[in-house]
Amino acid sequence: MTHTLEELLAGWITHQRWFAGKGRAITDLAVEAVTPLPLRGPAESFHSDVAGSCGTTHRGRPRTHEQVEVRHIVITVRQDTRTDRYQLLVGFRPVLPQRLLHAAIGEAADGHAYDAVHDADVTGLLLSSMAAEADIGGLRFRRMPGSEIDTSLRSLVLGAEQSNTSLVFGDAYICKLFRKIVPGVNPELEVVSALAERGSPNIARPYGWIEADVAGQNTTLAFTQEFLRTASDGWALALTSVRDLYGSLSSTAASEAGGDFAAESNRLGMATAHLHKELAAAFPTSTVEAPEVKRMVEGFRRRLEDAISEVPQLAAHAAVAHEAFDRLADTGRPITVQRVHGDYHLGQVMRTPSEWVVLDFEGEPGQPLQDRRALDSPLRDVAGMLRSFEYASRHLLADHPDVARLQPRASEWAQRNRAAFIAGYSAGGGRIHGDDAVLLRALELSKAAYEVVYEARNRPAWLPIPLAAFADPIG
CATH class of the missing domain: 3.30.200 (Phosphorylase Kinase; domain 1)
Structure with a gap:
């Protein structure tokens, strides 16, 4: 039995990891635009994977382009009052080869539809x-x-x-x-x-x-x-260091354990400062005056209260955050703002043989585009990376049988790498002193409040990680 493409997509899209509307029913799905993509040139790029998989009889015999169609499709998905657009690369074949069965969408009037991003032939x-x-x-x-x-x-x-x-x-x-x-x-x-x-x-x-x-x-x-095929992921490198520390029973200090990450954290801090200088030179900068800073602080407070309403455990720590917000509001000084990364953490950086490279400048995908392009303090990126060090040091403890012994080591690792990053950032020309430290503290606690909500919703076992930010002497 064949179905319309819209019917097939409505059932298929909810299972895709990139679909943003999980947990809500689709009330309407419509195709907004269709662009056939011509598969030009000779057929040498089309080779049979399995005998007879697409009308051929022997492995290696070339297919013809007429047997495969590829269309770029834009769809709109409505879920109650929310409507989102998605783009798809949809292929159609008379029969799907074995290697593409995992990408199947369903049988449509034009053949077997599938997610063609998985088809290296096209x-x-x-x-x-x-x-x-x-x-x-x-x-x-x-x-x-x-x-x-x-x-x-x-x-x-x-x-x-x-x-x-x-x-x-x-x-x-x-x-x-x-x-x-x-x-x-x-x-x-x-x-x-x-x-x-x-x-x-x-x-x-x-x-x-x-x-x-x-x-x-x-x-x-x-x-x-x-x-960057020869580069290493920053998060993976940090976790290797943490595992080395946890497994080094004879060492009493993070600096003595194998795989100490502090030197890399320092270099990453310098690279971050250089990146911020380049962003400030490439795009306009501005200044947020003191009255606007107070309004920004009120936004921090609203988000904190929203987080407490969803995660009541956070209420016991609210005074710590409010104290940090009060100090920022009382500084009475303007804040320099510029283009920043916006979603900065260890998973967004790669270590090449010569340098730290920063990826994914699109900002938080769930935020409106104008917010992702807005000017902000570069210390927001610094706060994000400091929170990432905390996660790297603590998340392995979530189900660890020896938490009591390892907790001090986790704190020491985080503090050592935070200090190294900040020292590198300062050496690279970034500012973190005086009132800058006050702003950084407020930004980090605001980020931690966001993390509390995220972990409560998605990874309850990790909730102690952001909650610890309100107890530890960070900043």
């Missing part, structure tokens, strides 16, 4: 179209000026992402498709392009992007950068 069209700067229907494929793109590489979908889908082509490029579409230029394209023009060593080189007009606005659909 995703090369994304690279070739960017290299050619092609216009296909309403889609505009663009290449960064001065860059060359190798169009012969095959893709592999990364499995770790939540809100987007990333395809790695060979060991050269990573193409991020922004699954949920927000009308406007994505901050990642905007920021990375500007920093690349300035020759920043702290970004992955950009190669191209895809855009279209959505709701009357030029909108970023995908962004392709250098794939």
Whole structure:
């Protein structure tokens, strides 16, 4: 039995990790735009995976392009009063090969529909179209000026992402498709392009992007950068250090355990300061005057009270946060603001053999685009990274049988790496002294209040991590 594509998508999309509307019923799903993508050129990129899988009879015999169709589809999903847009790359085949069964959407009138981002036989069209700067229907494929793109590489979908889908082509490029579409230029394209023009060593080189007009606005659909194949994830490196510390029973100090991370935290602090200087040079800066600072503090208080209403355990710690907010409100000094990363933590940085590189400048995907592009204090990024050190040091204790012995070590590791990061940030030209420390303390506690709500909703076993921020002498 075949179904309409809309019916198939309504049942399929709720199971995708990047779908933002989980837990709510879909009241309507409609196809807003369809762009057929031509599979140009000879059929050599189409090879049979299994005998007879797509009308062929022997492994290795080329398929014809007529047997595969690929369409770029924009859909709108309505859930009660909320409506979101998503982009899909949908393929249609007479029969799905074994390797694509996990990407199946269902049987439609035009064949077996599937999520074509998983089909390395066809995703090369994304690279070739960017290299050619092609216009296909309403889609505009663009290449960064001065860059060359190798169009012969095959893709592999990364499995770790939540809100987007990333395809790695060979060991050269990573193409991020922004699954949920927000009308406007994505901050990642905007920021990375500007920093690349300035020759920043702290970004992955950009190669191209895809855009279209959505709701009357030029909108970023995908962004392709250098794939850092020899780099190590900052979160993974930090966890290795923490595990070494926990397993080093004879050591009494974090500095004596194998895998001490403090030197890297210091370098990361310097790289962060350099990045902030480049952002301040590439984009406008401004000043938030004292009255506006007080209004900002009131926003912190409202969010704290909202968090307490959802997680009553936080009420016992509210006085600590209010004291920090009072100190910020009483400083009576303006705050310099600029473009910042906006969602900065150890999972957003990679260590290459020569430098720390920062990724994912799109900000928090759940926030409105104008908020993600808004000017803010660079200390918001610093606060985010300091909170990440706390998470790295403590989250392994959630179900550890020896929590009492390891808790002091976790605190010591966090304090050592926080201090190293701040020292590096200061050495790199970032300011954290006097009233700056007051602002940083308030920003970190506001972030911790947000984390309390997130953990209560998603990972209750981790709730002690953000709650500890209100007890420990941070800042």
